[in-house]
Amino acid sequence: MLTYAIRRTVMALMILWFISIVVFVLMRMMPGDPALLQQGIQATPEVIERVNRELGLDRPMPVQYADWLWGILTLDLGRSVLSQQNVTDEFMVRFPVSLQLMVLTLFWTVVLGIPFGIISAVRRNRWPDYAVRLTAILALAVPSFWIATLVLILPQQQWGYAPRLDGAVSLFENPSQNLKQFIPPSLVLAFAPMASVMRLTRSSLLEVLRTDYIRTARAKGLTDRVVVFKHAMKNSVIPVVTVIGLQVAGLLGGSVIIEQIFNLNGLGQYVYRAILQKDFAVAQSLVLYTAGAVVFLNLAVDLAYGWLDPRIRYS
Amino acid sequence: MLDTIQGTRTVTRGGLTARRGRLVMLGRTARRSPLGALGLVLILVLLFAGVFAPVITQYEVNEFAGLPNETPNSTFWFGTDKFGQDLFSRVVFGARISLQVSFLSVIGGTVVGLLVGSFSGYKGGWMDTVVQRVVDTLIAFPALILLLMIVRLLDPSLRNVIIVITIVIIPGVARVVRGAALAERNNQYIEAAQALGATDLRILLRHIIPNMLPLAIVISTTLLGTAILAEASLSFLGLGVPPPNPSWGADINTARNSFPINIAQAFFPGLAITLTVLGFNLLGDGLRDVLDPRLRGSS
Numbered sequence: 157m158l159t160y161a162i163r164r165t166v167m168a169l170m171i172l173w174f175i176s177i178v179v180f181v182l183m184r185m186m187p188g189d190p191a192l193l194q195q196g197i198q199a200t201p202e203v204i205e206r207v208n209r210e211l212g213l214d215r216p217m218p219v220q221y222a223d224w225l226w227g228i229l230t231l232d233l234g235r236s237v238l239s240q241q242n243v244t245d246e247f248m249v250r251f252p253v254s255l256q257l258m259v260l261t262l263f264w265t266v267v268l269g270i271p272f273g274i275i276s277a278v279r280r281n282r283w284p285d286y287a288v289r290l291t292a293i294l295a296l297a298v299p300s301f302w303i304a305t306l307v308l309i310l311p312q313q314q315w316g317y318a319p320r321l322d323g324a325v326s327l328f329e330n331p332s333q334n335l336k337q338f339i340p341p342s343l344v345l346a347f348a349p350m351a352s353v354m355r356l357t358r359s360s361l362l363e364v365l366r367t368d369y370i371r372t373a374r375a376k377g378l379t380d381r382v383v384v385f386k387h388a389m390k391n392s393v394i395p396v397v398t399v400i401g402l403q404v405a406g407l408l409g410g411s412v413i414i415e416q417i418f419n420l421n422g423l424g425q426y427v428y429r430a431i432l433q434k435d436f437a438v439a440q441s442l443v444l445y446t447a448g449a450v451v452f453l454n455l456a457v458d459l460a461y462g463w464l465d466p467r468i469r470y471s
Numbered sequence: 472m473l474d475t476i477q478g479t480r481t482v483t484r485g486g487l488t489a490r491r492g493r494l495v496m497l498g499r500t501a502r503r504s505p506l507g508a509l510g511l512v513l514i515l516v517l518l519f520a521g522v523f524a525p526v527i528t529q530y531e532v533n534e535f536a537g538l539p540n541e542t543p544n545s546t547f548w549f550g551t552d553k554f555g556q557d558l559f560s561r562v563v564f565g566a567r568i569s570l571q572v573s574f575l576s577v578i579g580g581t582v583v584g585l586l587v588g589s590f591s592g593y594k595g596g597w598m599d600t601v602v603q604r605v606v607d608t609l610i611a612f613p614a615l616i617l618l619l620m621i622v623r624l625l626d627p628s629l630r631n632v633i634i635v636i637t638i639v640i641i642p643g644v645a646r647v648v649r650g651a652a653l654a655e656r657n658n659q660y661i662e663a664a665q666a667l668g669a670t671d672l673r674i675l676l677r678h679i680i681p682n683m684l685p686l687a688i689v690i691s692t693t694l695l696g697t698a699i700l701a702e703a704s705l706s707f708l709g710l711g712v713p714p715p716n717p718s719w720g721a722d723i724n725t726a727r728n729s730f731p732i733n734i735a736q737a738f739f740p741g742l743a744i745t746l747t748v749l750g751f752n753l754l755g756d757g758l759r760d761v762l763d764p765r766l767r768g769s770s
Contacts, residue, residue: 167604167607170604171604171607171608171611174604174605174607174608175608175611175612178608178609179620182620182621182624183620185624186620186623186624187623187624293506293749293752293753294745294749296748296752297696297745297746297748297749297752298741298745298748299700299703299704299707299720299741299744299745299748301703301704301707301720301723302723302737302740302741302744302745303741305723305724305726305727305737305741306737306738306741308727309726309727309732309734309737310734312732313731313732313734405613406613408613409612409613409614409615409616410613410615412613412615412616412619413615413704413707413708416708417727427616428619428708431616431619431620431623432619432623434623439620443612443616443620446612446613446616447611447612447613448611450611450612450613451611454611
């Protein structure tokens, strides 16, 4: 197990290193001069040169890369090229917003996805099953930005109700306003993961319900409720938990559009704007952290599986 | 190849082996997977709309056909936008762009992914390791962020949007195909072919890749839906196919930012996206049931 764990961890670190190179190179290849963006088009060449020196952009690429990597490891992300703000500070302000959005999204995913998946499996091929499956298929096809747009503009047109779009309010300062701001986007964002969880819960539970030990449990005269919740759920929930873990990683990308539409000043919006404006101090660090989170979630899943199922370690 | 796989599938009944016609197969498939058939119908309707767009619609996409912001009526079925352009025409012509982007990028991505994955899985060794690490790296990026970064490298154009989506599709296909090729390699017939002196290239082209095709077809059908969503998302963010091309995603964004609010302009393009993705997903599920018996009934 230990060798397996070490091998997987080394591999994960290697991938992380590749990712850092890809991000760094992609950001440098983008057209547009950050110094020019910062100073405006009327800037003289001398000003541009000075700004470039301040930003450290006149140094050789490998030096810039090493410097950036060192900053990542020491949690010093430097300054935004455009706003001059300290990226770490801004990160701390925006992180709670994204975190709350993600936690709420996961909440809906679990609270709606798993129970409906169970209903669907238990009532297989009857109308509740069809209803759940149809909902799941539709939820996977609907573009989140479309639903988000409709959620914003329909009430506006019908009742003249315009939600506040001036940035997130803290949960601790104004809980009701905060929830009004976060519940719609988190529900919209939960559509796709919820549908996946529903489908997976259903198929995973159905598979377990076909096994011999379930037949034995039924033969003993246990009620359906006990069979499903005490016996079957335990075994069928493992793959579901795995997928939920991986969904978190997917949400990091999905929140980019949703945060932009609802004007929630989280990390998704931050990284989106940074990529658009070639603010690479911001973009490259945030993208690396995001991809890094995905790599480590995958690693955690792999290790958990290797621990649970020895066969995997040797393949 | 798909034909031979389907055509040679034999059905034993009463001790007799009967070779079934392809049309009968299709009918049986449709009955076994009614949702898959529904998906196919949705896609055919959409293809029809895309191909015959000029015949179906009365107005040009960028023609100032009526008054601004008309609600849906008998002349303008989906209403008009703030310039008085016919929204029905825009949605129908939008199908062309969406289908073009999704088909071309998925075909490109699947072909490259199929080749890379087959090669990597069959050859193994250090080549495989390198390819897999590159795939791991690309998969670790949230897809939308990778799309955004690459799309910023290129000038906005139809061709570049296709290229970007192709690049993002490749690693996923390569990974799945590689896994299947790895399993295929261990079959005895491969060993037999090697014993007969077949070269690696020949084994790849004659055995491995053809056997990966059903899998690739199933993946690519589902990817078509993903590609549609990717194109729409990019257009929505203003980074997709540039105007004057009509694009579903871009129209939703325009509707969102226009005053007074134009519900129809947001509603119909979104509905079109949903039905298209739904069609491809249903078709993909249906194809998977038919082509991959192991997964039958699993979702």
